[in-house]
């Protein structure tokens with residue numbers, strides 16, 4: 410009973426049956442344990458609904474995927490990547506937490522943190538642009554979450570304002586890990602020439618997909634390689650976009666966008682703050698090995714005064730202006 414109370418996904422209960430035998434009962438929550446509410450949004454293969462756990466009255470976002478549709482669209486791999494990736498990111502305030510999954514004959518269900526204030530993109534569109542203080546606040550929370558991801562050997566690879574959700578306190582909750590990449594556990598190689606037995610994790614594997622055009626890094630377009638620096642490129646695009654209201658590389662077609670990226674064809678509007686300009690210029694660097702690393706970004710003057718510890722997640726979100 411206690412497990413059920415805590416709203417645990419899978420509870421193990423011991424019961425004594427009629428003839429005094431101790432039996433073990435395993436309970437897994439299912440659709441009937443939830444009361445579904447409003448639709449929060451639709452994806453290509455999914456619908457996300459607000460839902461309340463009847464036992465604990467806790468609110469969640471439940472992402473429902475139609476099995477037939479996933480199979481038809483050959484998306485089984487992505488769904489399982491999303492599940493495995495989210496399962497590795499269990500303990501960070503800036504990442505949408507996956508509590509549990511279940512399925513019935515028709516659908517798959519992800520039970521996730523509810524980010525009730527929607528997408529950062531929507532808020533940015535309403536505001537037009539963010540001032541430096543708001544950009545610093547949201548930028549620092551996104552960066553802190555990316556640092557945790559990378560520390561758990563996970564690349565996001567599709568960071569963009571649509572995938573940065575906001576919870577009831579207007580704090581960041583990064584989502585959409587279907588395009589994520591788990592950097593394989595470094596397996597020591599037998600090296601007879603005494604070379605490094607552990608492969609450098611940055612040496613990414615060839616990837617077959619690219620993220621969203623405007624935020625794709627040059628190395629993903631040319632070498633089909635995408636390591637941790639790929640997420641930092643996207644981060645640079647996001648900082649630029651928060652301050653200007655538009656991404657740095659945006660062509661009339663995807664091809665023209667890619668062309669601008671490869672030519673590093675972007676300009677800062679007049680009035681773009683100098684400190685922020687220096688940061689963006691050091692992130693939008695074609696050579697991934699020359700791009701700022703997360704530690705460098707955290708120490709960049711643009712983030713002066715940011716407390717990178719737990720305080721980052723306890724502070725009040727700045728009023729958007």
Ligand SMILES: Nc1ncnc2c1ncn2[C@@H]1O[C@H](COP(=O)(O)OP(=O)(O)OP(=O)(O)O)[C@@H](O)[C@H]1O
Pocket residue numbers: 449450451452453454455456457470472505521522523524525527528574584585
């Ligand atoms: N945890 C959540 N809390 C609140 N809203 C969410 C949550 N997850 C997703 N949403 C909303 O639901 C919509 C659909 O999300 P979902 O991840 O299913 O698809 P998507 O990734 O946006 O689309 P696609 O699958 O095409 O990339 C999103 O636009 C988002 O606004």
Ligand SMILES: O=C(O)C[C@H](Cc1nc2cc(Cl)cc(Cl)c2[nH]1)c1ccc(Cl)cc1
Pocket residue numbers: 476477479480484485486488489492510511512517518519
């Ligand atoms: O139970 C698990 O842990 C693993 C399963 C694996 C799994 N079973 C599937 C069935 C179908 Cl039809 C499609 C996908 Cl993508 C499927 N993925 C699963 C169940 C639910 C969810 Cl949301 C993801 C993966």
